[in-house]
């Protein structure tokens with residue numbers, strides 16, 4: 001079977017959920033097909049690693065160490081794939097490639113033009129990924145909205161693709177907005193008509209239109225959109241406003257999108273949504289509730305903790321429990337009374353010293369009051385600092401990130417980190433293996449002797465302090481193969497006190513919640 005392509009574009013407004021729509025379509029087809037998502041972003045940054053989380057939300061890290069758009073999180077979670085940096089194509093990357101080719105003399109003296117030279121780069125990149133991955137289906141999402149200057153070249157490239165791959169191997173899906181204006185009480189199709197016209201002016205004739213709407217689209221509006229936009233009436237699909245994005249695949253299934261794609265692309269992959277329905281049902285009808293304190297710095301900006309929120313959501317679906325996240329700002333933490341009544345405490349990742357002393361206090365409370373505690377990256381480092389200060393008696397222990405002249409640098413940059421200059425400076429990025437200690441809590445949670453989780457940090461537990469910390473009872477339950485890097489810690493005899501230098505939240509899935517979160521939530525439920 002030749003590789004099939006689904007191209008997803010958006011119109012009318014940004015923020016309609018193109019990424020979720022593309023990922024949901026993929027999800028419905030993922031039972032038997034090897035699907036690879038490709039995201040095209042119009043901005044000129046080469047990757048989002050350098051972009052401010054305030055502006056861009058969480059930086060999502062892949063196994064290969066690539067720092068990509070948080071949309072990749074949705075793709076990984078909905079498609080069950082492990083993304084690669086190459087699957088994120090930004091205009092910055094495209095121009096980089098064109099320039100390199102030009103300087104190498106590859107264009108043989110020709111005038112280098114947007115069409116065909118830049119669009120060829122885009123198409124070839126997509127075809128290369130298809131080939132390398134031996135993909136059955138490539139889902140290409142074009143960022144932005146039709147009419148934006150930034151995505152014109154991507155749109156032209158995907159327009160041309162139908163000639164390259166054959167009309168029977170490509171489907172164009174366009175996501176638009178169907179408003180129900182206040183006082184009008186009627187679904188309106190005009191924005192969709194106009195948006196589709198913009199697309200047609202660019203030579204793209206959509207096969208499927210998804211209309212984002214507060215209600216299911218009526219038969220009348222579907223007929224009207226079908227008539228004005230030249231698509232089959234059954235190919236007009238509702239993109240319903242939902243409480244929970246995990247409901248979107250179910251909506252699309254009800255609306256018959258898998259059948260339409262089968263008809264157009266001849267790909268038979270009937271979705272089995274039984275388990276998915278059960279999870280959604282659990283989320284809608286929880287049998288209990290817990291409150292978890294999230295002690296962070298960007299607590300006002302929930303997008304910067306997107307994957308952690310997702311991980312709890314997966315646990316919610318599995319346990320049938322509602323998990324309330326209580327955002328605790330540790331910068332101005334006056335007393336620990338904000339922890340009263342919480343069932344568990346999370347200290348997530350972060351950079352810089354602001355709020356760290358508050359977090360260390362929170363961790364002390366968790367340890368002394370036997371409240372379940374989960375530390376993620378910075379959370380592990382602060383748990384080690386707290387233990388060093390209050391149990392090992394190492395006064396003033398700290399990380400050199402917070403205090404360069406601490407008498408006890410229990411967290412420090414290791415010499416080997418200083419030589420990493422490739423990506424993100426001295427950052428340890430991407431998947432690294434950890435060997436788990438038999439009999440430990442972490443070992444029982446993962447059920448394997450070695451695990452691989454993703455990293456994004458500079459500092460490590462300082463090997464000079466390994467011995468004294470362990471002698472006082474903190475267990476290093478997972479370490480790098482050479483034993484030099486501490487990857488997991490835990491305190492025996494506590495309800496649940498565990499932390500990792502990695503970011504297990506990046507690999508949590510609805511199908512298999514992250515073992516660290518699963519164990520933590522289980523302890524919180526008690």
Ligand code: GLN
Nearest residue numbers: 349350377378457458459
């Ligand atoms: N700031 C810490 C470091 O660089 C932790 C980073 C993180 O939590 N992602 O090591």
